[in-house]
Amino acid sequence: LAVIVERVRDLPGLEYDFVIIGGGTAGNVIANRLTENAKHTVLVLEAGVSNADVLNSMVPFFCPRLTPNTAFDWNYTTTPQDNLNGRVLAYPRGHILGGSSSINFMAYTRGSSDDYDRYARLTRDAGWSWDRLQPYFRKNERFTPPADDHNTTGQFNPAFHSFRGINSVSLAGFPQPIDGRVIQTTTELPGEFPFNMDTNSGNQLGIGWTQSTIGGGVRSSSATSYLGPQFVKRRNLHVLLHAQVARLIHTGSSRGNPAFREVEFTDGVGGPRRRARARKEVILSAGSIGTPHILLNSGIGDATDLTRVGIRPLVHLPSVGRNLSDHPFVVNQWLVNSVDTFETINRNATVAAADLQLWTQEKMGPLVDGAFNHNGWIRVPRNTTIFNKFPDPSAGPHTAHFEFVISNGLSHVPLPTNIGNNSFFVVSTAVLTPVSRGSITINSSDPFAPPLINPNFLSSEPDISIMREAIRSARHEELNEFIRENASSFFHPVGTAGMSPRGARYGVVDPDLRVKGVDGLRIVDASVLPIVPAGHTQAATYVFAERAADLIKKSW
Numbered sequence: 001l002a003v004i005v006e007r008v009r010d011l012p013g014l015e016y017d018f019v020i021i022g023g024g025t026a027g028n029v030i031a032n033r034l035t036e037n038a039k040h041t042v043l044v045l046e047a048g049v050s051n052a053d054v055l056n057s058m059v060p061f062f063c064p065r066l067t068p069n070t071a072f073d074w075n076y077t078t079t080p081q082d083n084l085n086g087r088v089l090a091y092p093r094g095h096i097l098g099g100s101s102s103i104n105f106m107a108y109t110r111g112s113s114d115d116y117d118r119y120a121r122l123t124r125d126a127g128w129s130w131d132r133l134q135p136y137f138r139k140n141e142r143f144t145p146p147a148d149d150h151n152t153t154g155q156f157n158p159a160f161h162s163f164r165g166i167n168s169v170s171l172a173g174f175p176q177p178i179d180g181r182v183i184q185t186t187t188e189l190p191g192e193f194p195f196n197m198d199t200n201s202g203n204q205l206g207i208g209w210t211q212s213t214i215g216g217g218v219r220s221s222s223a224t225s226y227l228g229p230q231f232v233k234r235r236n237l238h239v240l241l242h243a244q245v246a247r248l249i250h251t252g253s254s255r256g257n258p259a260f261r262e263v264e265f266t267d268g269v270g271g272p273r274r275r276a277r278a279r280k281e282v283i284l285s286a287g288s289i290g291t292p293h294i295l296l297n298s299g300i301g302d303a304t305d306l307t308r309v310g311i312r313p314l315v316h317l318p319s320v321g322r323n324l325s326d327h328p329f330v331v332n333q334w335l336v337n338s339v340d341t342f343e344t345i346n347r348n349a350t351v352a353a354a355d356l357q358l359w360t361q362e363k364m365g366p367l368v369d370g371a372f373n374h375n376g377w378i379r380v381p382r383n384t385t386i387f388n389k390f391p392d393p394s395a396g397p398h399t400a401h402f403e404f405v406i407s408n409g410l411s412h413v414p415l416p417t418n419i420g421n422n423s424f425f426v427v428s429t430a431v432l433t434p435v436s437r438g439s440i441t442i443n444s445s446d447p448f449a450p451p452l453i454n455p456n457f458l459s460s461e462p463d464i465s466i467m468r469e470a471i472r473s474a475r476h477e478e479l480n481e482f483i484r485e486n487a488s489s490f491f492h493p494v495g496t497a498g499m500s501p502r503g504a505r506y507g508v509v510d511p512d513l514r515v516k517g518v519d520g521l522r523i524v525d526a527s528v529l530p531i532v533p534a535g536h537t538q539a540a541t542y543v544f545a546e547r548a549a550d551l552i553k554k555s556w
């Protein structure tokens with residue numbers, strides 16, 4: 001019996017110890033770790049398609065081709081953004097096994113130690129602190145040589161990395177002509193842009209070499225790693241694709257709380273609805289958009305809001321879908337006279353075909369890397385007046401307020417039509433410590449109608465001030481209007497099913513990730529992070545999932 005199947009008729013049954021909703025970044029970690037114990041049976045319900053043989057998901061340089069508006073994306077859009085001149089933004093999420101780890105830009109960035117220590121403080125659970133999570137970083141990460149096997153001495157610090165985990169991470173495997181100039185800047189302007197040999201050490205500040213979830217020149221996702229060939233042959237693990245979950249079913253009560261141990265889903269795209277049952281727990285891992293959407297569809301959320309759309313409230317949990325935080329992002333580009341930039345590959349079919357042949361035959365050449373070889377993690381200067389008006393929103397002194405993503409050209413295809421034959425140098429900027437909070441809500445009782453996604457970007461003054469500072473340090477003019485006209489998402493939403501201390505009157509899950517006031521249901525994905533870390537969010541998601549797997553195993 002194949003373990004990854006497309007129809008219910010190919011499953012041995014519909015009752016398992018654990019039913020995991022979403023075969024994404026976190027969901028596949030849980031599936032892997034729980035089935036290490038041969039006695040635990042696990043079913044993963046994934047709405048999206050198979051990742052097998054999806055070339056754009058395998059070839060790192062093709063990552064921008066996976067979103068938006070493809071079969072691998074949920075193709076969500078935001079509500080019109082009041083503070084972005086009313087613009088509606090694409091809001092991609094992976095609709096494919098591996099979830100967003102199969103379509104993301106692969107940057108492996110942990111954030112700062114301060115971020116995790118703040119999670120521990122906010123949840124009153126020291127288990128979420130930087131030090132206590134180190135074993136879980138190590139279980140996740142497998143640091144591997146870059147595709148070109150170059151000498152990486154001085155480009156990362158091995159002391160902070162694991163070479164034995166499951167998910168491959170590597171440095172860039174193809175040199176870009178700008179690499180030397182970026183490093184030269186760190187020696188010429190060490191005050192503003194100091195070099196940091198390893199920005200994943202917990203002290204992230206400075207400019208460093210990008211580490212990415214790539215192994216041997218190929219993307220490493222939760223599907224290729226945690227559901228790799230050595231794991232999917234486990235007889236106690238089943239994965240059902242094209243299974244879109246509509247809602248959780250109330251199955252009586254246990255331990256004094258309503259229990260939700262059944263899941264209603266589609267058997268095939270647009271197919272009939274079926275139900276799966278968990279003897280032990282349902283694990284909701286549908287991501288920062290999918291998870292609150294499914295909770296609301298199931299009657300778990302703000303009772304007044306649910307009643308208004310015709311859904312009977314079963315558990316009044318007003319924080320569901322609130323508290324969305326995401327990084328606003330702006331692409332800043334400069335004309336260059338070089339033609340050895342990304343535009344050449346994206347513009348010239350002959351060059352692209354030769355590069356693809358090199359990748360296919362040898363896993364070498366420019367396609368082995370994603371869209372950047374360097375990132376910078378920077379605090380606004382101490383002498384700015386920004387923090388006279390409002391408190392410093394960062395998690396602590398080792399935490400950046402903004403990020404530089406440094407690219408040898410524009411990575412998105414198709415290229416904008418108004419750039420002619422020009423070539424570019426790109427420093428994108430992101431606010432890492434946003435104060436703005438958005439929401440996921442619904443305006444329909446149809447579980448398959450898309451939710452309303454409002455990241456509410458730049459609705460708080462500190463966010464636009466920090467973005468201004470970020471672009472100023474990358475040298476740009478006419479800043480506010482430029483920002484409102486160009487900012488979009490960095491695709492890092494979290495917090496929509498946030499974790500809070502046990503007994504708190506706000507939040508959606510306890511520090512052991514059980515849904516408050518509910519039995520038989522936990523949430524394990526990026527939605528539980530109460531605040532977005534000062535880093536891209538996959539590393540934190542993987543590490544939270546690794547610890548969550550241990551918490552679940554311990555309780556059974």
Ligand SMILES: Cc1cc2nc3c(=O)[nH]c(=O)nc-3n(C[C@H](O)[C@H](O)[C@H](O)COP(=O)(O)OP(=O)(O)OC[C@H]3O[C@@H](n4cnc5c(N)ncnc54)[C@H](O)[C@@H]3O)c2cc1C
Binds near residue numbers: 022
């Ligand atoms: C375009 C893009 C680029 C990004 N770039 C980076 C980057 O470079 N570095 C980085 O660290 N982070 C990046 N991120 C963010 C990072 O990928 C996410 O934070 C992380 O993968 C989230 O993991 P998750 O487990 O919470 O959700 P996901 O990985 O999205 O998993 C959720 C899964 O649940 C499934 N699902 C949802 N609803 C249902 C339903 N109703 N029924 C059944 N299944 C359902 C989805 O199909 C999906 O497979 C990027 C994200 C995007 C979208």
